[in-house]
Every structure is written in C-alpha cells, then in structure tokens.
Amino acid sequence: MKALIxxxxxxPEKLKIADLPEPSPSEGxxxxxxxxxxxxxxxxxxxxxxxxxxxxxxxxxxxxxxGRVLALGPGATGFKPGDRVLGYTGFGCxxxxxxxxxxxxxxxxxxxxxxxxAGLTITYGTTLHALKQRADLKPGETLVVLGASGGVGxxxxxxxxxxxxxxxxxxxxxxxxxxxxxxxxxxxxNYASSDLRAELKxxxxxxxxxxxxxxxxxxxxxxxxxxxxxxxxxxxxxxxxGEFPKPPLNLVLLKGCxxxxxxxxxxxNREPETHRRNMAELLADAASGAIxxxxxAVYPLESFRDAFGAIARREALGKVILKLGA
Numbered sequence: 001m002k003a004l005i006x007x008x009x010x011x012p013e014k015l016k017i018a019d020l021p022e023p024s025p026s027e028g029x030x031x032x033x034x035x036x037x038x039x040x041x042x043x044x045x046x047x048x049x050x051x052x053x054x055x056x057x058x059x060x061x062x063x064x065x066x067g068r069v070l071a072l073g074p075g076a077t078g079f080k081p082g083d084r085v086l087g088y089t090g091f092g093c094x095x096x097x098x099x100x101x102x103x104x105x106x107x108x109x110x111x112x113x114x115x116x117x118a119g120l121t122i123t124y125g126t127t128l129h130a131l132k133q134r135a136d137l138k139p140g141e142t143l144v145v146l147g148a149s150g151g152v153g154x155x156x157x158x159x160x161x162x163x164x165x166x167x168x169x170x171x172x173x174x175x176x177x178x179x180x181x182x183x184x185x186x187x188x189x190n191y192a193s194s195d196l197r198a199e200l201k202x203x204x205x206x207x208x209x210x211x212x213x214x215x216x217x218x219x220x221x222x223x224x225x226x227x228x229x230x231x232x233x234x235x236x237x238x239x240x241x242g243e244f245p246k247p248p249l250n251l252v253l254l255k256g257c258x259x260x261x262x263x264x265x266x267x268x269n270r271e272p273e274t275h276r277r278n279m280a281e282l283l284a285d286a287a288s289g290a291i292x293x294x295x296x297a298v299y300p301l302e303s304f305r306d307a308f309g310a311i312a313r314r315e316a317l318g319k320v321i322l323k324l325g326a
Contacts, residue, residue: 009047009057012309028102030073034093037322038063038118053091068082069083086108087105094324126152129267131160137160147215153171156213173190174190189203214236217236217243221236235262296320
C-alpha cells in the first residue's frame with residue numbers, strides 16, 4: 001500500500017511516498033481503507049519536530065481521516081465491513097490503509113460526504129469544546145475570532161454564530177474577510193491594515209469583548225487580551241504565528257478576566273463521553289447543512305507538497321484534504 005512517510009524531520013519537501021506492507025487488525029482494532037486524510041497546521045510542526053507530540057520515526061503525517069471499514073480484529077464490535085467511518089489517531093493517517101482502535105471510529109451519517117467528514121474531527125471538535133466547555137459561550141455575547149479564515153478559525157466563526165454569539169472575524173487580508181462573512185461573521189477586522197484593539201473598542205462601543213478565540217498567538221494575543229470586557233475569556237488554541245505570547249498578567253487582574261487553555265487532544269482522552277456528545281452534535285449539524293465543514297481543496301496524494309504549501313503560506317480557506325483512495 002502507498003503511504004506518505006516522514007523518516008527525517010524537516011519541511012514537507014523531505015516527505016516521500018513509499019510502499020508499505022499491508023496491515024492487519026489486532027484485538028479491538030479495525031482495518032480501514034482510507035479515502036481522505038485531513039491536514040492541519042500542526043502537521044507542519046509535527047514533521048519539523050516542533051510540536052509537543054513527537055511520533056517515532058518513521059511515521060505518516062495527518063491525524064484524521066474518513067474511509068470504510070475493511071475488516072475487524074478479535075473483540076472489535078459496533079461496526080461491520082463496508083461502514084463509512086471517520087476517525088482521529090494523532091498521526092499516521094496519510095496512507096491507503098490504517099489499523100485503528102475501534103473506539104476511535106465514528107460512523108459518518110447519510111448526507112455528509114467523505115471529503116467533508118475527513119476534516120471535521122479536529123477543527124470543529126476543538127472549536128466546539130473551546131466554545132462550550134471552556135468558554136461557556138452564551139447567546140448574545142461577543143466572540144472575536146483571530147485567524148478566522150483558516151480551518152479552526154472558520155469553524156469558530158460558524159459555531160459561534162450557531163451558538164448565538166455576535167462574531168467579529170479577524171484576518172490578515174480583505175479577501176479572507178470577504179470569504180468568512182458568508183459563514184456568520186457579523187463584523188470583520190483586517191488586523192494587517194488596522195489596529196485590532198482600536199477596532200474592537202469601536203465595534204463594542206468601548207465595552208470590550210466577551211470571548212477571544214486565539215489560534216494565532218504572537219503580538220495579537222496581548223491586543224486581544226487588552227480588548228476583553230470585565231470577566232472576559234481568552235481562549236488559547238495555538239500559535240500559528242510561531243511566537244509564544246507573554247501577556248502582562250496585571251491585565252488579568254484589572255479586568256477580572258480569564259486566560260483558558262484549550263487542549264482538545266487531552267480533553268478527548270480525559271472526557272471521552274463529552275467528546276462523543278460533541279461529535280454527535282457536529283455530525284448532525286454537518287449532515288443537515290447547519291455547518292458547512294468547508295473544504296478549501298482536495299489534493300491527490302502525489303500533490304502533498306502543494307497541500308502542505310497552501311497551509312504554510314496561509315492560503316487555505318477552510319480545510320485541506322489529501323485524497324488517498326482511487
């Protein structure tokens with residue numbers, strides 16, 4: 001079978017396509033034929049050995065997938081060969097066939113395409129957990145989304161609007177902002193050409209914002225923190241800017257506000273039942289069209305460099321998907 005392999009840390013150009021032996025499922029596992037694998041910004045960090053999770057070399061990148069069950073190992077129940085499934089494994093999904101623990105699989109409902117299902121778990125799963133369990137976002141509150149046109153950013157715009165928030169989408173170009181307006185953003189800010197703090201003050205009549213969703217980090221974090229209202233919440237999602245911010249903690253005291261970390265991978269391990277409820281909600285909404293699960297582009301496996309490049313250059317509007325199946 002074909003697989004995308006990282007056998008030495010570095011940029012995407014160092015990855016290679018290799019032929020590997022066919023896997024077989026063991027106790028409690030399923031063998032899945034992968035149709036599509038979702039790529040995320042952190043996959044770039046993983047292959048360059050810059051992420052907290054460090055798979056042993058060699059490994060395949062991509063942490064999520066959609067496909068069909070081919071076979072079940074002993075003791076694996078709940079699915080049968082031919083079932084459409086999606087799943088999350090942390091890494092290893094950019095290959096034609098994958099062995100996966102049965103409890104990491106979720107059935108894909110009718111009405112949801114395999115392409116969209118492949119990119120749903122991480123971005124929307126992270127975001128629903130962030131907005132519901134971490135921020136406790138209420139209808140009528142103001143939600144600011146930084147990096148709003150990327151995978152998690154777009155999910156935050158959509159889910160924030162669906163939860164009844166007034167969403168202010170922030171991105172680095174007018175083109176990206178035009179794109180996100182159709183997904184529920186009430187207001188937009190180009191933080192490359194205007195002052196983020198001043199614009200947030202203007203858009204809230206000086207009151208400040210209730211929740212900030214921050215997958216970017218860097219200098220934007222402090223500007224966003226200074227823009228919080230009394231008892232506001234800053235959600236730390238990630239650091240796409242490559243810079244870990246060091247916000248002054250006196251602001252937290254003066255505003256009575258919170259800085260809340262969002263570690264979705266650990267949430268999945270520690271609170272599996274809540275995660276399953278979140279996924280059931282997301283899948284129902286995606287199947288009905290209530291959320292878009294928007295795909296920027298689907299790339300054949302052989303074009304993996306182009307796929308990673310779209311993410312690295314911040315060109316992706318929504319999810320980037322690799323096509324593994326025929």
